[in-house]
Amino acid sequence: MIQEFNYHLNRDVFGKLLCTNLDDQSQKSVVPIRTFPITAPNEGISLIDSQGHELVWINNLGELSNELRILIEEELANREFMPEIKYIYEVSNLTTPNVWQVETDLGKTSFILKGEEDIRHLTSMTLVITDSHGICLLIRNRSALDSHSRKILDHFL
Amino acid sequence: MTDSERSPIKILLSAALPTMSPLWFTQIESRLNVEEKVIAWLETDLDHQLRFSQGLVILTNQRLFSKVSINASWENWDCRQQDLTLIRRDYSGAGNLELIDANSLLVNWRYTIGKDIAAGYLIKQFMRHYKSGSAEEKYLRATQILCPKCKTLLPVDQEKCSICIKNIDARPSVWILFRLWRFARPYKWRLLTGFLLTLGSTAATLVPPYLAMPLMDNVLIPYQNGKSIDISLVTFYLSGLLGAAIIAWALGWARTYTLALVSERIGADLRTATYKHLLKLSQEYFGGKRTGDLIARIGSETDRINIFISLHLLDFATDVLMIIMTTGILISINPWLALITLLPLPVIAWLIHIIRDKLRTGFEKVDRIWAEVTNVLSDTIPGIRVVKAFAQEEREAERFYTANQHNLEINNRVNKVWSLFIPSVTFLTEIGLLVVWIFGIWQVSNNAITVGVLTAFLAYISRFYLRLDSMSRIVSVTQKSAAGAKRIFDILDHVSSVPEPINPVHLPAIKGRIELCNVSFRYGTRSVVRNINLVIEPGEMIGLIGHSGSGKSTLVNLICRFYDVTEGAILIDGIDIRSLPVATYRKHIGLVLQESFLFFGTIAENISYGRPGATREDIIAAARSAHAHEFILRLRHGYDSLVGERGQALSGGERQRISIARALLINPHILILDEATSSVDTTTEKEIQKALDNLVRGRTTIAIAHRLSTLQNANRLIVLDRGNIVEIGSHQELMARKNHYHRLYEAQMRNIDTEGELVGLNVAHKIVGDQK
Numbered sequence: 001m002i003q004e005f006n007y008h009l010n011r012d013v014f015g016k017l018l019c020t021n022l023d024d025q026s027q028k029s030v031v032p033i034r035t036f037p038i039t040a041p042n043e044g045i046s047l048i049d050s051q052g053h054e055l056v057w058i059n060n061l062g063e064l065s066n067e068l069r070i071l072i073e074e075e076l077a078n079r080e081f082m083p084e085i086k087y088i089y090e091v092s093n094l095t096t097p098n099v100w101q102v103e104t105d106l107g108k109t110s111f112i113l114k115g116e117e118d119i120r121h122l123t124s125m126t127l128v129i130t131d132s133h134g135i136c137l138l139i140r141n142r143s144a145l146d147s148h149s150r151k152i153l154d155h156f157l
Numbered sequence: 158m159t160d161s162e163r164s165p166i167k168i169l170l171s172a173a174l175p176t177m178s179p180l181w182f183t184q185i186e187s188r189l190n191v192e193e194k195v196i197a198w199l200e201t202d203l204d205h206q207l208r209f210s211q212g213l214v215i216l217t218n219q220r221l222f223s224k225v226s227i228n229a230s231w232e233n234w235d236c237r238q239q240d241l242t243l244i245r246r247d248y249s250g251a252g253n254l255e256l257i258d259a260n261s262l263l264v265n266w267r268y269t270i271g272k273d274i275a276a277g278y279l280i281k282q283f284m285r286h287y288k289s290g291s292a293e294e295k296y297l298r299a300t301q302i303l304c305p306k307c308k309t310l311l312p313v314d315q316e317k318c319s320i321c322i323k324n325i326d327a328r329p330s331v332w333i334l335f336r337l338w339r340f341a342r343p344y345k346w347r348l349l350t351g352f353l354l355t356l357g358s359t360a361a362t363l364v365p366p367y368l369a370m371p372l373m374d375n376v377l378i379p380y381q382n383g384k385s386i387d388i389s390l391v392t393f394y395l396s397g398l399l400g401a402a403i404i405a406w407a408l409g410w411a412r413t414y415t416l417a418l419v420s421e422r423i424g425a426d427l428r429t430a431t432y433k434h435l436l437k438l439s440q441e442y443f444g445g446k447r448t449g450d451l452i453a454r455i456g457s458e459t460d461r462i463n464i465f466i467s468l469h470l471l472d473f474a475t476d477v478l479m480i481i482m483t484t485g486i487l488i489s490i491n492p493w494l495a496l497i498t499l500l501p502l503p504v505i506a507w508l509i510h511i512i513r514d515k516l517r518t519g520f521e522k523v524d525r526i527w528a529e530v531t532n533v534l535s536d537t538i539p540g541i542r543v544v545k546a547f548a549q550e551e552r553e554a555e556r557f558y559t560a561n562q563h564n565l566e567i568n569n570r571v572n573k574v575w576s577l578f579i580p581s582v583t584f585l586t587e588i589g590l591l592v593v594w595i596f597g598i599w600q601v602s603n604n605a606i607t608v609g610v611l612t613a614f615l616a617y618i619s620r621f622y623l624r625l626d627s628m629s630r631i632v633s634v635t636q637k638s639a640a641g642a643k644r645i646f647d648i649l650d651h652v653s654s655v656p657e658p659i660n661p662v663h664l665p666a667i668k669g670r671i672e673l674c675n676v677s678f679r680y681g682t683r684s685v686v687r688n689i690n691l692v693i694e695p696g697e698m699i700g701l702i703g704h705s706g707s708g709k710s711t712l713v714n715l716i717c718r719f720y721d722v723t724e725g726a727i728l729i730d731g732i733d734i735r736s737l738p739v740a741t742y743r744k745h746i747g748l749v750l751q752e753s754f755l756f757f758g759t760i761a762e763n764i765s766y767g768r769p770g771a772t773r774e775d776i777i778a779a780a781r782s783a784h785a786h787e788f789i790l791r792l793r794h795g796y797d798s799l800v801g802e803r804g805q806a807l808s809g810g811e812r813q814r815i816s817i818a819r820a821l822l823i824n825p826h827i828l829i830l831d832e833a834t835s836s837v838d839t840t841t842e843k844e845i846q847k848a849l850d851n852l853v854r855g856r857t858t859i860a861i862a863h864r865l866s867t868l869q870n871a872n873r874l875i876v877l878d879r880g881n882i883v884e885i886g887s888h889q890e891l892m893a894r895k896n897h898y899h900r901l902y903e904a905q906m907r908n909i910d911t912e913g914e915l916v917g918l919n920v921a922h923k924i925v926g927d928q929k
Binding site: 015106133 | 257450680
């Protein structure tokens, strides 16, 4: 079980997040982790220390003070990398492996899709595409894509 | 030599390194000082907000300078003055390279994981130039070659990157069928015979309409005009018809039989070749694929191709021949009428072409969905105990229903196109016939042709169009089998991620010295082990200890070469294992796993799995050493007792001892025990422990164990924590150090105390002894 204690967060000179236990003034560098990064990104955030032990459990980011929330969100944004595909420009070929040119929420990029099986359904509408390097790209709602992108995507589903 | 040729960048380009994008070329050239040389660089592709953006980090022999994005300004750090350190980390596919000095973080750069190797190279070069004599330097021994195009690490001996090759080779679907020729070549003479028979039988079927012409003009029309029927002439024509029918029947039978025989063999060859290739693929491939999908590919896809060759392709060939011959005959009778008759042909061809693309992707989808349905089955049937235990039958039924529903939906969509296709072809044929009727009647009325000629034409083209109709079916079956062929060639083209070396080194006998040099391994974006350096002497027993997920099993998998290292190298007797033939290398390794897998067959067969030619005496000797002999004798049929797919009839400990006997029988130089005793109770463990003691003697042994008591005999214990070696030493040394091992040991002692068991532990015995 996680110990309930009062804590404070701040950033050290190396840019790491530091968690101070206000009860005994001990300090540990921590990393925030989302427990359900896709289905419920703002619920269940865990702060773990460098040994991988959970120090603090946060039910919901909303219940934190603004200062803490911003620190955690910054750190999360820094660690999380799952570009969300907004538009598919083109694919090099209709058979895999092929190169995809896409627009993501993080800018334009391209990736190699090794096989259709690398497109996985999280739910019937949410897809996760794993590229040749293992980077995951998200399609949050495939029905929300425009018809051009949908048509391309449809070839591989 | 011109100035530009002497520039630092040019010097670097000659090295075997990925080339820098020309975008940066000119920008850097002007910024370099006199006598400044570029040592390494990293093209970053993310900014600090992790948005895709081009940036560059350059390491020279004087400094580090960088640009976060194209429009940002250059920043400099003098590496000679300050005490700088570069650190790289990565998480979920985004890498982070940090430059820190003693006091704080100076700057960091972000990049996608594809650039990680370039980042690693940058750090290594940095260490070498500015931190010489550091521990990092010796890591540079393991040289690496990158694919110049996609910058993934190339395996030793392999010049081309498998990802890039596959990309270039991707062709449109239908062409893939021509690649089946590889499997057809051995049967080319029989195929030729089949073709000649097809030619003959098709010609024979074309005789009857030709005979209808004189029958009409010379017999029936004259009779209508008042002449009597010439019996001998009628007999001649009718016997001609009968003769043609008999010849067509005989030839058709011979041709179908010959070609079916050949196609069946081609199908069998294809299946065998695919399975053979599949077995050679690495563990990684099987990890990423689902059983149901692979079974569907090898089973039903090869069958589909088989049917395609024996039925549809044959029919199609016959049809084409028939069309060519019919066209010839029609033109020889009346060129103008022939022209009119053949007019709908291009229209139909065009129609076929349009629908082709729609159907192809449709059928590929149907295949994938079908594999999905199979996957549900292959997931749940082996796990049926779990399904039942959690009373999830309804949910699995629902999952199957959903997959099926999806299947229906896709099929519906394909059928929508398909259902329009056939009636359209039929409609066009009818229109074609109508045109011939109109033109024919007009010609007959002009006395340009006889009624007999018109009859013959109508007889020909009604067959002709009938064939066109069936020919149009070839589109769908070709697409289907092309999709099938693609899925099979996907397997056949897959280059194993543990490739066979091009110039293999042969090691007749090995001593068993294993050396891990700076070994790192990454699974997807997850870095599993990092910078492992370890030397295991011949005959030494090593115990690997650590929490689950600390990389113990990965290390063993790397040593077995189930996977290849991402960075670094594993050497056996000083030779990189990647330069040894995979199968011969593995023959030197005996592996006992936690979950012992028994194949369907007798116990003796299972024990001799690694050495099929073993004598009964050998098998029994191995079983004795594995302490399996006695329980085997208790079975009803002794060594000939059949054990099931997962060895259901035997207990966990019994199965384990059989797999130990299996490892003993091949007499390996290197022995790997991956949690060999953790699935059994402590009493059984003692039995197995005795068996293992026999096995370990005189071999290089790497043992992974959860129960530290299992490792009493180990010469050295290696404690892993999250992919790094944290401690090495004997039990006593590590206990004295009071760190990781001590904690693990204490934790386990407490557990055992609560279980009330003190067996098998040296220390526990000592305590008891002291008290006496």
